[in-house]
Amino acid sequence: MPNTLSSPSQQVVHRLNVKWWGWGDPSKSYDLENHKTFLKFLQDRLHCSGDVVQQPVTVDSMKFSPAKADAAFVQSLIGIFGVENVHLDDMDRFLHSFGKGYLDLIRAWKGTPEGLPDVVVYPANEAQITRLFDLSTKWGFVVVPYGGATTVVRGVSARTGDNKVVLCLDFRLMNQVLNIDEKSFLAEVQPGCLGPELERALNSVGLTLGHFPNHSSSQASVGG
Numbered sequence: 001m002p003n004t005l006s007s008p009s010q011q012v013v014h015r016l017n018v019k020w021w022g023w024g025d026p027s028k029s030y031d032l033e034n035h036k037t038f039l040k041f042l043q044d045r046l047h048c049s050g051d052v053v054q055q056p057v058t059v060d061s062m063k064f065s066p067a068k069a070d071a072a073f074v075q076s077l078i079g080i081f082g083v084e085n086v087h088l089d090d091m092d093r094f095l096h097s098f099g100k101g102y103l104d105l106i107r108a109w110k111g112t113p114e115g116l117p118d119v120v121v122y123p124a125n126e127a128q129i130t131r132l133f134d135l136s137t138k139w140g141f142v143v144v145p146y147g148g149a150t151t152v153v154r155g156v157s158a159r160t161g162d163n164k165v166v167l168c169l170d171f172r173l174m175n176q177v178l179n180i181d182e183k184s185f186l187a188e189v190q191p192g193c194l195g196p197e198l199e200r201a202l203n204s205v206g207l208t209l210g211h212f213p214n215h216s217s218s219q220a221s222v223g224g
């Protein structure tokens with residue numbers, strides 16, 4: 001059973017039909033029965049049951065620290081991005097706290113929340129982002145941009161330790177290829193555009209990005 005999310009924003013969170021707790025097609029699973037050594041490694045060294053490899057943890061089984069965002073600050077965010085694009089629910093915060101590094105993967109398997117943003121917003125245009133930064137004169141906050149979350153160096157995990165609100169800026173709604181100049185080979189692309197989306201647009205005018213083989217670029221964004 002690949003999806004046990006209970007987040008109200010789960011439609012937004014599932015950008016691609018890929019595992020959020022692993023890599024690739026959610027309908028494919030790893031046969032641990034025939035990989036007993038790996039199963040033993042998981043159990044003895046990583047203190048994970050084999051189950052976690054096949055299916056995600058449930059949000060109910062995790063303990064979250066409350067989001068720090070002040071109500072007035074959240075209202076200002078809603079004023080900019082719209083209520084449907086401002087998320088403070090635990091699962092959305094959790095899903096925006098890790099990339100695809102091995103330590104991240106283990107945290108996702110075990111459902112160990114760490115480095116969560118306090119609030120996740122989905123900008124639709126540059127003007128909204130400008131308005132967001134205008135808010136920083138009133139409220140100090142940390143911004144963590146979020147593209148395809150294929151980082152293997154914990155690039156999207158928020159550093160905790162001070163009292164600043166951490167805001168994750170997820171660029172998935174800004175995924176358009178705005179212009180392709182076929183003479184100069186320059187393209188104007190929004191930051192949330194994923195590798196395959198850009199490749200398709202370039203192919204339509206007889207060009208290619210040339211990013212082959214495309215292991216991570218199948219999920220990585222131009223901005224990331």
Ligand SMILES: Cc1cc2nc3c(=O)[nH]c(=O)nc-3n(C[C@H](O)[C@H](O)[C@H](O)COP(=O)(O)OP(=O)(O)OC[C@H]3O[C@@H](n4cnc5c(N)ncnc54)[C@H](O)[C@@H]3O)c2cc1C
Nearest residue numbers: 100145146147148149150151155191215216220221223224
């Ligand atoms: C299987 C696999 C293979 C990989 N192969 C390679 C490889 O061959 N070469 C390579 O270089 N990397 C590789 N990577 C690492 C990763 O895919 C790249 O670093 C990729 O560019 C990250 O893009 P992303 O959209 O997923 O960014 P994210 O993981 O979302 O973010 C990466 C960093 O960029 C920041 N960021 C995201 N969007 C923006 C934005 N719009 N503006 C400013 N900052 C932003 C984030 O805050 C974070 O710090 C691989 C990863 C995996 C899982």
